[in-house]
Amino acid sequence: xxxxxxxxxxxxxxxxxxxxxxxxxxxxxxxxxxxxxxxxxxxxxxxxxxxxxxxxxxxxxxxxxxxxxxxxxxxxxxxxxxxxxxxxxxxxxxxxxxxxxxxxxxxxxxxxxxxxxxxxxxxxxxxxxxxxxxxxxxxxxxxxxxxxxxxxxxxxxxxxxxxxxxxxxxxxxxxxxxxxxxxxxxxxxxxxxxxxxxxxxxxxxxxxxxxxxxxxxxxxxxxxxxxxxxxxxxxxxxxxxxxxxxxxxxxxxxxxx
Numbered sequence: 001x002x003x004x005x006x007x008x009x010x011x012x013x014x015x016x017x018x019x020x021x022x023x024x025x026x027x028x029x030x031x032x033x034x035x036x037x038x039x040x041x042x043x044x045x046x047x048x049x050x051x052x053x054x055x056x057x058x059x060x061x062x063x064x065x066x067x068x069x070x071x072x073x074x075x076x077x078x079x080x081x082x083x084x085x086x087x088x089x090x091x092x093x094x095x096x097x098x099x100x101x102x103x104x105x106x107x108x109x110x111x112x113x114x115x116x117x118x119x120x121x122x123x124x125x126x127x128x129x130x131x132x133x134x135x136x137x138x139x140x141x142x143x144x145x146x147x148x149x150x151x152x153x154x155x156x157x158x159x160x161x162x163x164x165x166x167x168x169x170x171x172x173x174x175x176x177x178x179x180x181x182x183x184x185x186x187x188x189x190x191x192x193x194x195x196x197x198x199x200x201x202x203x204x205x206x207x208x209x210x211x212x213x214x215x216x217x218x219x220x221x222x223x224x225x226x227x228x229x230x231x232x233x234x235x236x237x238x239x240x241x242x243x244x245x246x247x248x249x250x251x252x253x254x255x256x257x
Contacts, residue, residue, distance in 0.1 A: 015071055016128060018135030021064035030064045030078040031055045037118040042155070044228040054116070058082065061090035062115075065135050067128050077128040079117040081139060084110060095151055098223040099182040099234050107180070109146025112139075117150075117207055129210065146239055151232040152208040154222070160188055163231040165202035167222065170233070176217040182234050184223035211235045215242045 021027045034054035038044040048055035059080065067077035087093045093101060093113045104111070114136070119128050140148070154163040175181075204212065214237055222231040 016067055016069055016076065016123070016131055018065065018067050018131050020135075020139075021066055026066060026075075027059065027064050028053065029075040030066055030080070031059070033075050033078055033120065034116055034118055037120075038116075038228065041121070042228070042230075043157075044230075046227070056094075058090055058094045058115075061086045063139070065132065065139065067119075067123075067132050067135070069123075076120040076123040077118065077132050079132060079136070080115055081136075082113040082115070083143065084112070087113065095149070095232075095234055098151065098186070098225065098232055099184055099219075101182055101234075103180045104147075104149055104182060104219065104234075104236060107147055110144055111147045111149065112143070112145045114148060114150035124206075129206075133210075140239060148216075148237040148239065149219075149234060151223075152205065152211055152235055153225070153228065153230040153232050154205055154208070156188075156224070156229045156231055160191055160224075160231065162202040163188060163222065164191055166204060166208075167231075167233075169202075169204075170218050174212050174217055176219050176236055180236065181220035184221055186224045186226075188222055188224045188231055208233060208235070211237070 021030060031048065031053040035046060035049065035052050038054050039046045039049055044054075046054040046056075062080040062082045064078060064080050066075050068074065069076050082090070082093060094115050095101060095113060117132070119132075139145075154166055156163055203209075212235075216235040216237045219234040219236050222233045224230075225232050
């Protein structure tokens with residue numbers, strides 16, 4: 001992935017680059033970043049916390065996409081990628097623990113699940129996620145992926161008011177057709193006030209907003225994840241319908257080859 005590293009770093013104007021993990025130490029660095037973001041920052045209950053890691057049984061079957069600071073070599077953003085053929089060996093996709101994925105699994109073509117995306121607090125001004133998207137674009141192209149999907153999380157520390165307010169917006173403007181909806185295995189708990197979410201103006205979380213700009217659609221109602229205390233929205237992207245105005249984040253590699 002050297003070409004994508006160099007090009008992404010030049011276009012972002014910063015000394016960061018993207019690569020796939022190739023060693024166990026690379027994967028540990030990603031897991032350590034995930035721990036700092038999901039557990040230490042957001043309070044999630046993660047497996048591997050006793051070692052300062054967020055590590056689960058899916059990690060060995062995934063490929064781990066890393067963004068590094070070139071000066072220090074430190075991992076400053078990461079996401080993990082699970083190809084459909086590797087999901088079979090893993091016993092299924094991670095998101096199948098939260099949703100009945102039947103309609104998504106019936107779609108024709110090759111599927112790639114994206115998950116555990118996180119960015120170091122010092123690198124959240126846009127460059128790191130843009131470089132991560134660029135690396136993802138290269139991976140999608142090289143593996144001839146037709147569909148991207150994965151969970152985007154909404155914080156539930158306020159009891160779910162903002163999650164429901166966000167879903168009010170999503171239901172109106174960004175849902176898949178009815179025949180491509182998934183069913184959450186653990187629906188969001190009801191709000192204390194019947195119309196509590198109707199009076200709240202809630203901004204989309206950055207990752208969910210980025211997915212929607214890409215052309216993603218939500219595949220139905222969210223799942224409540226008590227370990228992470230969040231509402232997970234399953235989003236789906238058809239690669240050949242990615243919004244042309246957003247291809248700059250993919251360095252034109254998907255739609256123009």
